[in-house]
Each structure stands twice: as C-alpha cells, then as structure tokens.
Amino acid sequence: MEKAVLKLFFVAVFMFIPLLGHSSSSTEENRELDRWFQKLDYSKPKLTRFHFYFHDTVSGPDQTSLPVVPSPKSIKPSLTLFGQVNIFDNPLTKEPEITSERLGVAQGLYSFASQEEYSVLLAMTIVFTSGTNNGSSVTILGRNPVLQPRREFPIVGGTGDFRLARGFATASNYVANASMAIVEYNVTVLHY
Known part of the structure; x- marks a missing residue:
C-alpha cells in the first residue's frame, strides 16, 4: 500500500512540476499568439517583394563562408566538392557593391549534393x-545549381512580420569566381 501511495505521489509531483515553471510572461506570450491566430480567420495574405545582393566570400581576410565538413577524399576526388558542407554568415546589400546600404544577413549552410554538377542543397x-x-x-530551402544563370527556391517559412511565409526566390550570379560570389536575389513572399 505504501509503495502505491508513494508512486502516486511521485507521478503527481512530476506532472505538476512543469506547470510551476511557467511565468506570467510566457502566459502573456501564449495569449498574444492565440489572438494572432484568431485574427487569421479575417486576414488576407500580404504580398511582399525584396531585391538584394548576397555576398559570399569563401577565401581571404573577409571570409564569410567556411567549410565545416570537407569533401571526403577517401572515396574518390570530386570536382564538384560532393559531400562538403559550408556554413555562412553573408551580408545582404541594396546594390552589388559591398559598401552599399546593408539590408541584413543571410545565415545558413550549403552542402555540395551532386556528383555530376556543381550544385548545392x-x-x-x-x-x-x-x-x-x-x-x-x-527561410529558403532548396537545390541550387550554382552555375545555371537563374535558379528558383521555395520560401518555407518566416518569423516576425513574415509568420507563415511561403513564396519563392530567384537568384542570378552577378559576379562569381574562385574566392567570392555576388548573387542577385528577387524574393516574393506571401505572409500574414
């Protein structure tokens, strides 16, 4: 009998401990999100378009993209860098010059995902x-065959002003060489 009571006590305690950790700020945040979702029934999606330049520097003193997983050379050398993964934190500017107005940053990773062509995920x-x-x-997620003149990617989500975002982005190389690339992006986003 004592074991059953003790077991019941521990179950009750562990069920209620998470409830004790909720602060009034998280409760207010939940209420705010509930109100936001309730407004969706009456909201129409907004369409927003962006145009910017993405600066990816893979070598030199101002490097913004780093290989974090090298291409495995034990299988066979790959001209397409198959298997390599880079992480990046690249500036986004209004014009192609790096000194032009800064609009934001692009953060993420790309992995060389093709054995036949120079293409990344x-x-x-x-x-x-x-x-x-x-x-x-x-947020963008998709295949990028980087040597093609124009590529298209899906928008898979967003935060802040772009909650529940969907849409697409197109990219074209403005400048590309062995040490850096400047890529022109046009982004079309549907959001609430």
Missing part, C-alpha cells in the same frame, strides 16, 4: 537588420 535564413522589417526573417 541550400538552407538559408534571410534576417533583416534594417528598415520596417528589422528583426524579421524568411
């Missing part, structure tokens, strides 16, 4: 650091 979050969307973000 891109997972990138665009974080706006200026303007009316400061602090909001949009």
Whole structure:
C-alpha cells in the first residue's frame, strides 16, 4: 500500500512540476499568439517583394563562408566538392557593391549534393537588420545549381512580420569566381 501511495505521489509531483515553471510572461506570450491566430480567420495574405545582393566570400581576410565538413577524399576526388558542407554568415546589400546600404544577413549552410554538377542543397535564413522589417526573417530551402544563370527556391517559412511565409526566390550570379560570389536575389513572399 505504501509503495502505491508513494508512486502516486511521485507521478503527481512530476506532472505538476512543469506547470510551476511557467511565468506570467510566457502566459502573456501564449495569449498574444492565440489572438494572432484568431485574427487569421479575417486576414488576407500580404504580398511582399525584396531585391538584394548576397555576398559570399569563401577565401581571404573577409571570409564569410567556411567549410565545416570537407569533401571526403577517401572515396574518390570530386570536382564538384560532393559531400562538403559550408556554413555562412553573408551580408545582404541594396546594390552589388559591398559598401552599399546593408539590408541584413543571410545565415545558413550549403552542402555540395551532386556528383555530376556543381550544385548545392541550400538552407538559408534571410534576417533583416534594417528598415520596417528589422528583426524579421524568411527561410529558403532548396537545390541550387550554382552555375545555371537563374535558379528558383521555395520560401518555407518566416518569423516576425513574415509568420507563415511561403513564396519563392530567384537568384542570378552577378559576379562569381574562385574566392567570392555576388548573387542577385528577387524574393516574393506571401505572409500574414
């Protein structure tokens, strides 16, 4: 009998411990999110377009992209860098010059995912650091055959002003060489 009571006591304690950790701020945040979701029934999606330049520097003193997993050479050398994974924190600017107005950063990773062509799997979050969307973000996930003149990617989500974002982005190389690339992006986002 004592074991059953003791067991019941521990079950009750462990069920209620998580409830004790909730603060009034998390409760208010939950209420705010509930109100936001309730408004969706009456909201129409907004369409927002962005244009910017992505600066990816893979070598030199201002490097913004680093290989964190090298291409495995034990299988066979790959001209496409198959298997390599890079992580990046790249500036986004209004014009192609790195000195032009900074709009935000692109943070994420790309993995070289093809044995036949120079193509990467891109997972990138665009974080706006200026303007009316400061602090909001949009996330892209998709295949990027980097040598093609124009590529298209899906928008898979967003935060802040871009909650429940969906849409697409197109990219074109403005400048590309062995040490860096400047990529022109046009982004179309549907959000609430």
